[in-house]
Amino acid sequence: MSRDESETARLEGRLGPTDRAENWRRLGSEEFDVVVIGGGVTGAGAALDAATRGLRVALVEARDLAAGTSSRSSKLFHGGLRYLEQLEFSLVREALHERELMLTRLAPHLVKPVSFLYPLTHRVWERPYTAAGLLLYDTMGGSRSVPGQRHLTRAGVQRMVPALKRNASVGGIRYYDALADDARHTMTVARTAVRYGAVVRTSTQVVGFLREADRVAGVRLRDAESGDETEVRAQAVINATGVWTDELQRLSGSRGRFRVRASKGVHIVVPRDRIVSESGLILRTEKSVLFVIPWGNHWILGTTDTDWYLDLAHPAATKGDIDYILDHVNSVLATPLTNDDIEGVYAGLRPLLAGESDESSKLSREHAVARVAPGLVAIAGGKYTTYRVMAADAVDAIAGDVSGRIASSITDKVPLLGADGYHALVNQADQLASRHGLHPYRVRHLLDRYGSLIHDVLGVADEHSDLLKPLHEAPNYLQVEVVYAVIREGALHLEDVLTRRTRISIEYPHRGVGCAEEVARLMADHLGWDEQRIAREIEVYTARVEAERDAQTQPDDEAADAKRSAAPEVREDLTDPVS
Known part of the structure; x- marks a missing residue:
């Protein structure tokens, strides 16, 4: 990738297949001020916070952006009315x-x-x-x-x-x-971090920590798609893995300051x-x-x-x-x-x-930041709404590990990709609809998903007007949104599109199975899938849906977990990092 191409990709916050290959090269060849582990909203927020302070940042996620908690919330930005009653x-x-x-x-x-x-x-x-x-x-x-x-x-x-x-x-x-659509919001935070210079890569699992004497000096990574491994050097590492916090602390060989x-x-x-x-x-x-x-x-x-x-x-x-x-x-x-x-x-x-013991602990929605070891900071707890504050606190905590003075957080002044110009475009929705041959309602729906990036989305269909047609079994979404999810938003698998870039998996009774083949074929050209790979993606996704349906008929967690765990993992090279 040329320097001009790299700069264009950065400015667009791009996470396409070409960018993925370039980012793997950069992870193995550059040294970073901070590596953030975890592509949920807190990790994405930390990457954006650090990048906008002028730090060299890498964010790695074992699965997909928002694959865990950050795509499965109540979809609310709220103060928490019941917390008032708790004072x-x-x-x-x-x-x-x-x-x-x-x-x-x-x-x-x-x-x-x-x-x-x-x-x-x-x-x-x-x-x-x-x-x-x-x-x-x-x-x-x-x-x-x-x-x-x-x-x-x-x-x-x-x-x-x-x-x-x-x-x-x-x-x-x-x-x-x-x-808010939590998954789209998290993905947009990550893309905004890319816009400001962060290297963001999904399907990239931390399988070890690098050490220099008693300090953490980086991480060892495995590509969950290919099995390739590399090492990333960094002055500091932030563990923002949510419910996996304890597992990553054990992998680092450090004793945690809190439990999750x-x-x-x-x-x-x-x-x-x-x-x-x-x-x-x-x-x-x-x-x-x-x-x-x-x-x-x-x-x-x-x-x-x-x-x-x-x-x-x-x-x-x-x-x-x-x-x-x-x-x-x-x-x-x-x-x-x-x-x-x-x-x-x-x-x-x-x-x-x-806390350290159940007797002395109080489960809380407050967050906590701890310097687990020299060069390693962990953040956990909190709630989706306060992700930006959590991220700023995590970056503040690495100040002693990063050379030079760290600037103050400015993310309260940094609009996410798609925010600038959004209100003007809402007023121009009828003209946009007429220009692209779409119903104004459709354009407003796109604006509430992409904001001012709508031009980028619709531009994908300039030479392929058929992409402006809706998906047959999920007509709330256009075919072009599937293609855009791959070439700009980092979707690598069928489930990434059906469960997070769109919410088809929860919005239609077929839970995405009805349009799985159509979506897989739209993705295939841009990810180099052959017929065997298309069939595999559909098979794995269908098995996941069937396993979830089976789990939902079970009487308790153990039985439900057994049913759900029977489905295959789409990222075949994922491993248990603490085994």
Whole structure:
């Protein structure tokens, strides 16, 4: 790749097949100030933070960007209303400040206001009590971009949410938070890091640490696609692997300063017409809260919160998890949901902090940063909304390991790719639609996925106009989006496109199997797949979906894990790094 080509790739935040080969060369031949391990939102955020401070940065991810927790959240940027009740004011204030930054400056194309109705079930005391909390929620963190709370009578609740039973509330309060496609957001953070000079490479697994005397001096990598290995020299390493934090600490030979406990959260997806409502819902449960979240033509319902001690890569939802969600939602719905209504299910793991012993520990949504060894920093805990703060803290922590003075974090001033010009393009959606022969609704949908990168996306179809046709079995998405996912967004496998670059795997009853061949053939030309490889990708993806469906009929975690683990791993050269 020539210097001009490399510069173009950097400015575009490109993660295509050619860039992948060049990045492998760079990892093995250049020395970096910091290597970040983990392509979730915290790792991607740390790479962006470090790059915009002027550091030489590499980010490596064993699977795909957002393959773990960061694609399996509740899709919310929120302060955490329930944390107010726990008197965690600083956490709520910090999260609401981050929500405001996303809505206004950093990612207005990806993060959108969303309303929730809080049904009141007790007369007299509950309304003023809840209103006082929501007044704090509306004003903490400099929030100005969403409307304030609105109070409703019982009749007002019924008009807003006809799906509710008449006796489900004595009134209600509507408030606002923000919604985002977590996987797309994480991928965009990573691409923005590339824009500012970071080397980002997926399917690249850390299998060892390099040492100079008592300090960590880099990592040994294996390409999970080819099995090739190389070594990367760096002054500092950041372990941002979430629920894998303990495993990576053991691999480094260092004793961790904290432990991470995995908590499983399950969500289900149902069609929008199954719950007639103008607003999302937040419902109290005996343990926490449960959300009914608007998601395009669907609702996302969740979540659960149970300890998980099994396969960290593939947490499995059980029949009990699904029944728990349905039972709680159905307790307030006039027309109950059934298993037949479910279009998608996903399970994720939250990396909650635990102390050295269960007796002295308190599981927390706060994050922690520790210098595990000279040259090695670990960060864990926290919540998706505060990823930028977590990333800045992690980079601050390597200051003693990196030569020279490190500049202060500036990511609160750095819009993500696609943010600049987004609002003007929304106003020009009709003209864009006419120019490309698309419906204005389609253009607005693309703008909310790519922002001002829409020109780059549609430009792929300039010489292949058929790519502007929708996928036959997933018509919310255009064929060009599949091609773009490969040549710009780093998708290497069928599941990368169906589960993360798009959300077909949870938005259609066939869970992606119905369009697997069409998508695989669109990817094939750009990844050099022959017929055998196309068949293999479809086979592995289909086996994954079948295994997940089987798991969701099982009574407990062990049985569900056994079913889910039976599916093959698409990245065949992945290994257990601590075995």
